[in-house]
Amino acid sequence: MARHHYYILFIAFIVLLLAVYFNLIWGGTEPLDYHHFSSNDFIFYQIRLPKMLTALIAGGALAVAGQLMQIVFKNPLAGPYVLGISSGASLAVGVLLLSVNRVFPVSIAVAAISGAVLVTFLVLAIAARIQSNVVLLIIGLMLAQIFASAETSLAYFADPSSLKRFVLWGMGSLGNASMRDLAFYFPLLVIALALTTFLFKPMNALLMGEAYANASGISFKWSRFKLILLSSLLTGLATALCGPISFVGLAVPVISRQVLPTAKQQWQWPMNLFLGSTVLLVSDILCHQAYSVAPLPLNMVTSLIGAPLVIWLMFKNKQW
Amino acid sequence: MVNEGVIFNQAQFGYPSRPLIALDHVLPSGRLVAMVGKNGVGKSTVIKTLCGQQALLSGALFISGKNVADLTVQELAQHVAAVFTGRLSGFHLTPREVIATARMPYTNWMNRLSPEDEQVIAAVMDQYGITAFSQQPLQQLSDGMYQRVLLARAVAQQTPVLVLDEPTAFLDFASRHEVFALLKAQAALGKSILISTHDLDLVMKYCDEVLLLDPTGAEYFAVTQARDSEKFMALGGRYL
Structure with missing residues (x-):
């Protein structure tokens, strides 16, 4: 049975390579002349390449973050956006963008990560006292609501110029990070992703729920702690790079299970990585190609192409 | 692995705010023991505590001679296997x-x-x-x-010990018998098996002993003596 899984993964990898290539060529308002990359040196190294790398790493990170959350909650509705973790990151960035006049990209990143980590510790403190996952999920959703309304009140009282900056950030963009930013974030994200590969055993145990995980010798609470922590770290880092991308963390793990129908999380992991990156790379191409005057916001496109795909897969297979 | 069964040493089960049942019994190895009692009396709590998912309020619990409180989750899983309700x-x-x-x-x-x-x-x-x-x-x-x-x-x-939480709920007639027959065969190989159930007819047919949980206290007796127990008769034994 493993053989056709290899084929599916291999095809997904080829598709990813194609997406990387076409993103570099078409990921802008003008197609790059691929026979003479050197003549477009500046555009290539300063704009297209960092944008491609951002999509590559952030897409994979968000998808894996979603995979971890959906395992912990045994629920396909879970993603980095539940538990209020990304809302925490958003709120922290909102406070920054709406209160300070001059903003550096690095300060946005620091705000996003600290917001995500703070909320994660809040959630973990609550989780330590709460046995039921559904209760934890509801508390997380409520936290997200509180942060969202705090964000709205901030925006309501903000001055117009900083408000626009914040709204644009909220729409997500792959073009925020320079090569220098990436030199900092890329290794961190790779390390966080590498750490998740040490958790395949608890991941597979948690598929069977809390009781059977414990009965299989895998501590549910300790595994849940590790998985939520890593998921938040990935989410915080990705949000810092490209703003809150709403769709990837929720939908890619769902698509991944439909395309590669196996419970083995060591197989789902590379599938999520490849698919997550591909979705962001392709979305970025569409952002630039769909409307000739100016690139469209990323969040507009990811959901617009992704959501119908999920609906179609659900209709076809009728299971998650 | 030497199987010394399960020893409840003045073990108090339940929640700090709601103690449920105290057990001071020994479940020997090689026996299929039925745990019966009304809903809410603490059957699931006993199962969960045996699997290390809940702590004892007081007393001690020994499995194969080892105190459960001293075992890690992984070590406990090498001593106790479980089947839970639900799909x-x-x-x-x-x-x-x-x-x-x-x-x-x-x-x-x-x-x-x-x-x-x-x-x-x-x-x-x-x-x-x-x-x-x-x-x-x-x-x-x-x-x-x-x-x-x-x-x-x-x-x-x-594992030397096997615990099951109402594994025959929702099953058809033949499947219920199949489950009990399988467990009886496993007990014959030397395992201690504790099965919580409401199927008293199957208990009489397949099990060796009965652990009856009741708010006024637990009773432990051989299946052959079940009809002498007032509590067992009140639980539904009189219909058998």
Whole structure:
């Protein structure tokens, strides 16, 4: 049975390579002349390449973050956006963008990560006292609501110029990070992703729920702690790079299970990585190609192409 | 592994705000013991405590001579295997994958299955007639087939003690008998088995002993003496 899984993964990898290539060529308002990359040196190294790398790493990170959350909650509705973790990151960035006049990209990143980590510790403190996952999920959703309304009140009282900056950030963009930013974030994200590969055993145990995980010798609470922590770290880092991308963390793990129908999380992991990156790379191409005057916001496109795909897969297979 | 059964040493089960039941009994090895009692009396709590998912309020619990409080989650899983109520769903889980999780207490951090692990899994699937549908999605199985998979999983864990929480609820007549017959065969191999159930007729037919939980106190007696117990008769034994 493993053989056709290899084929599916291999095809997904080829598709990813194609997406990387076409993103570099078409990921802008003008197609790059691929026979003479050197003549477009500046555009290539300063704009297209960092944008491609951002999509590559952030897409994979968000998808894996979603995979971890959906395992912990045994629920396909879970993603980095539940538990209020990304809302925490958003709120922290909102406070920054709406209160300070001059903003550096690095300060946005620091705000996003600290917001995500703070909320994660809040959630973990609550989780330590709460046995039921559904209760934890509801508390997380409520936290997200509180942060969202705090964000709205901030925006309501903000001055117009900083408000626009914040709204644009909220729409997500792959073009925020320079090569220098990436030199900092890329290794961190790779390390966080590498750490998740040490958790395949608890991941597979948690598929069977809390009781059977414990009965299989895998501590549910300790595994849940590790998985939520890593998921938040990935989410915080990705949000810092490209703003809150709403769709990837929720939908890619769902698509991944439909395309590669196996419970083995060591197989789902590379599938999520490849698919997550591909979705962001392709979305970025569409952002630039769909409307000739100016690139469209990323969040507009990811959901617009992704959501119908999920609906179609659900209709076809009728299971998650 | 030497099996010394389960020893409840003035063990108080329940929650700090709501103590449920105290047990001071010994479940010997090689016996199929039925745990009966009304809903809410603490049957599930006893099962969960035996699996280390809940702590004792006071007293001690020994499994194969080891105090459960001193064991890690992994060590405990090498001594006790369990079947819980309810059905698993989602994630495209297959019977083979579910049964393979029984070997997790013995595998390394990468969960690499040794040839011995593979052999145990294959043997159990063969023994319980699961091999033919071992790659089918779990949710396509009938309740009877599903429960057989979970039983096979518990057996594959190769523990001296086996606990089951109402494994025959929702099953049809034949499947209920099948579950009890399987457990009786496992007890005959030397395991201590504690099964919580409401099927008193099956208890009389298959089990060796009865652990009756009651708010006024627990009773422990051989099945042959069940009709002498007032509490057993009141629980429904009078209809048998």
